[in-house]
Amino acid sequence: MPFYKEVNIDSCAKVFLWKIEEDFNTLFRSARLKDVSLTRLEGMKSESHQKGFLGVRMLLQQCGYSDFDLYYDEFGKPHLQDGTHISISHSFDFSAIVLSDKNIGLDIEQVKEKVLRIAPRFMDVSHLENLSEVDQARKATVIWGIKEAVFKLKNEAGISFPDHIFEEEFLLADKKSKAQLHFNNTIEHYAICFEEIENYMLVCALKSD
Structure with missing residues (x-):
């Protein structure tokens, strides 16, 4: 089924x-x-x-x-x-x-090595330090998903992944993180959860109280 x-x-x-x-x-x-x-x-x-x-x-x-x-x-x-x-x-x-x-944001992404080539365009690559290449790709995919999920939840034109959405440091084993959106002179906080489904990363974002 x-x-x-x-x-x-x-x-x-x-x-x-x-x-x-x-x-x-x-x-x-x-x-x-x-x-x-x-x-x-x-x-x-x-x-x-x-x-x-x-x-x-x-x-x-x-x-x-x-x-x-x-x-x-x-x-x-x-x-x-x-x-x-x-x-x-x-x-x-x-x-x-x-x-x-x-209100909630959702993203699902297939894990691919090529995400590492574009990682500097959307994230702080220091968050990938001390990981194997496989785990770097997995974590970068989660971070892309975090930014997509926050963007979908907020849904406002002009939001930039690298300039406005910032994930806190996390471990893949945590299956959760936090993120901030710095936009229009305000800072909003989001709770993040993620799960690996086969070779995909599923990410959800909810606004924190």
């Missing part, structure tokens, strides 16, 4: 994962789509992106919703009609959604 796993983040949030093993036609026949989503799907050039998009719709159906319950605001942030907070991500073999009572 391609529904892969449910992950409890805390008392307010759950992540749902779909492992994309079906071909496009199987997913397409199984997902109920509104017209605007069909148009969006047809405009995607990559079948991988199409399948990720459909995987998200399958997760909505798994959770008792459908594509008809989902809408996007003017900034591209997803919302559910009943007010439940949602964040969406997909990467190659996995689609993921998180449902929460609070």
Whole structure:
């Protein structure tokens, strides 16, 4: 069954994962789509992106919703009609959604060595010191996910990963961290949790009180 796993983040949030093993036609026949989503799907050039998009719709159906319950605001942030907070991500073999009572950001990324080549563009590379190359790639992927998750949660134009989002030091074994967003003359604090799923890093961000 391609529904892969449910992950409890805390008392307010759950992540749902779909492992994309079906071909496009199987997913397409199984997902109920509104017209605007069909148009969006047809405009995607990559079948991988199409399948990720459909995987998200399958997760909505798994959770008792459908594509008809989902809408996007003017900034591209997803919302559910009943007010439940949602964040969406997909990467190659996995689609993921998180449902929460609070505003939340989610990212899933496949771990690849090439993340180390671009690491200086988005993070403090001193956080990768004294790690093997494999663990450097894993940690850099988590840090990219932290920045994506905070960006999705805040959802404001002009936020820069290297200039505005700062992760605190953490160990991969911790499965949690903290981050700060320095933006528009304010500092906001975020609680981060992450989990390794096969060769992927799943990251969630919640604003700290």
